[in-house]
Amino acid sequence: MFEVRNRCKDSAARTGILTTAHGTVKTPVFMPVGTGGTVKGVMQRDLKHEVNAGIILGNTYHLYLRPGTEIIMKAGGLHRFMNWDRAILTDSGGYQVFSLSENRKLSDMGAHFKSHIDGSLHTFTPESVIDIQRIIGADIIMALDECTPYPCDYEYAVRSMELTHRWLTRAVNHFANTEPAYGHEQVLFPIVQGSVYKDLRKQSAEYIASAGMPGNAIGGLSVGEPAEIMYEMIGLVNEILPEEKPRYLMGVGTPVNILEAIDLGIDMFDCVMPTRNGRNGMLFTAEGVINIKNRKWADDYSPLDVNSSSEVSRTYSKAYLRHLIISGELLGAQIASIHNLAFYLWLVAEAGRHIEKGDFKNWKTEMVRSLARRI
RNA sequence: GGGGAGAUACCAAAGUGGCCAACUGGGGCAGACUGUAAAUCUGCUGUCGAAUGACUUCGUAGGUUCGAAUCCUGCUCUCCCCA
Numbered sequence: 001m002f003e004v005r006n007r008c009k010d011s012a013a014r015t016g017i018l019t020t021a022h023g024t025v026k027t028p029v030f031m032p033v034g035t036g037g038t039v040k041g042v043m044q045r046d047l048k049h050e051v052n053a054g055i056i057l058g059n060t061y062h063l064y065l066r067p068g069t070e071i072i073m074k075a076g077g078l079h080r081f082m083n084w085d086r087a088i089l090t091d092s093g094g095y096q097v098f099s100l101s102e103n104r105k106l107s108d109m110g111a112h113f114k115s116h117i118d119g120s121l122h123t124f125t126p127e128s129v130i131d132i133q134r135i136i137g138a139d140i141i142m143a144l145d146e147c148t149p150y151p152c153d154y155e156y157a158v159r160s161m162e163l164t165h166r167w168l169t170r171a172v173n174h175f176a177n178t179e180p181a182y183g184h185e186q187v188l189f190p191i192v193q194g195s196v197y198k199d200l201r202k203q204s205a206e207y208i209a210s211a212g213m214p215g216n217a218i219g220g221l222s223v224g225e226p227a228e229i230m231y232e233m234i235g236l237v238n239e240i241l242p243e244e245k246p247r248y249l250m251g252v253g254t255p256v257n258i259l260e261a262i263d264l265g266i267d268m269f270d271c272v273m274p275t276r277n278g279r280n281g282m283l284f285t286a287e288g289v290i291n292i293k294n295r296k297w298a299d300d301y302s303p304l305d306v307n308s309s310s311e312v313s314r315t316y317s318k319a320y321l322r323h324l325i326i327s328g329e330l331l332g333a334q335i336a337s338i339h340n341l342a343f344y345l346w347l348v349a350e351a352g353r354h355i356e357k358g359d360f361k362n363w364k365t366e367m368v369r370s371l372a373r374r375i
Numbered sequence: 376g377g378g379g380a381g382a383u384a385c386c387a388a389a390g391u392g393g394c395c396a397a398c399u400g401g402g403g404c405a406g407a408c409u410g411u412a413a414a415u416c417u418g419c420u421g422u423c424g425a426a427u428g429a430c431u432u433c434g435u436a437g438g439u440u441c442g443a444a445u446c447c448u449g450c451u452c453u454c455c456c457c458a
Contacts, residue, residue, distance in 0.1 A: 031410095033410075033411065034411095035410095035411050036411085040411080040413095040414080041414080057410075059410080059411080062411080062412095089410095091410050092410090094410070095410045095411085096410095096411095096412090098410090099410095099411080099412075100412070103412085115412095116412035117412080142410080145410095147410075191410090217410080219410065220410095221409090221410095222409045222410090223409080224409095248410090249410090250409095250410035251409055251410035252409060252410085253409045254409070257409075269410095270409095270410060271409050271410080272408085272409070272410085272411045272413090273408075273409050275411085276408065276409090276411065276413065276414095276415085277407095277408060277409090279413080279414050279415080280407085280408065280413085280414085280415070280416090282407095282408080291405085291406085293404090293405085294404090294405080295403090295404070295405095325414095328414070329414095330414070332414085333414050
């Protein structure tokens, strides 16, 4: 499943090879988010050839509500349904426990949701979420967890973490007692919680590691806490999560967040930022962040990024993209999404090359300074 | 030629004596966005000021009034109907 290739001498950063039933990817890796069976605004063809994505996300909650498991099952799974033959990871709906907190209730049994689409009531249990993800057919599936909000008082964080751990035990058992629906292998990742409390994070990391799954995830971060606290939590969790298995930091983050987390030993990332912020006019580049809606780009006919591996970034101009985004044109959202994703994929690949070369630390320091600029 | 309606900020459009520097929408400018309830949301948008506030505005010139975008008179312009 995972093989570490190169280790950094002066940091926890490493490169590796992640093998799935739908291809192998080099780590560190960024996984574009395709919640509802689509990376918003980007065709599968472009995900492959412009963005160079080897693995993308789907979301159990969204796909379960629409189109529903029956349609996906009849299609032969999500890969065939959405015409994507590379790897897929599905989130369990744990994040929706957080983001739809107004419309859900938790019990020991599971999470009770009110659909954001039609208000209907649904229950997710650790077991049902495994069943749904078996039908979706993702290569990597996630255990149901509670993503705690920030701030979160200690008492709540303890109870929440214990709930996530109890749910994990049930998920692991149910996973072991069920079969993939389409013949290809699926693996289950558990999720570390514990909010911003060191003792809870350590306790949770130990529990999650003890589940013995082929990869481990860290959740409940980048939910509003200061970045320094997030890094601190990642650092101490990664000392406990096994070194020989991939570590997935869920939902993170900014380009700077990602480089810092790679430094701390994270291998996998996902985030809506490149696509959502792209649709809203924010472009990521190696020189810093661009708000393409700003007037100053109105007559800047230079390419979005001359050095990009993506033809989209090399050919479309800033002035044209500004015009499209400001006009609300769909093509603007597409170009910005492709550009940002290509940049994110380039960034993590470049980090990997510097880990191999042995100069990751210095490169990272320079790059973080550059990335944080607003231009 | 006769009759009628109307001129409000970048645009459109409310407001018909004080609660009006003036509703609302658009446009413009800026900000936010981290396992996607997001092609979304927020703020500003007469001038000066960080702000209390001060100053100048509702076609134009006068007038009435303690007080006018709002009432009266002249002028200019626009639109509609009839000939």
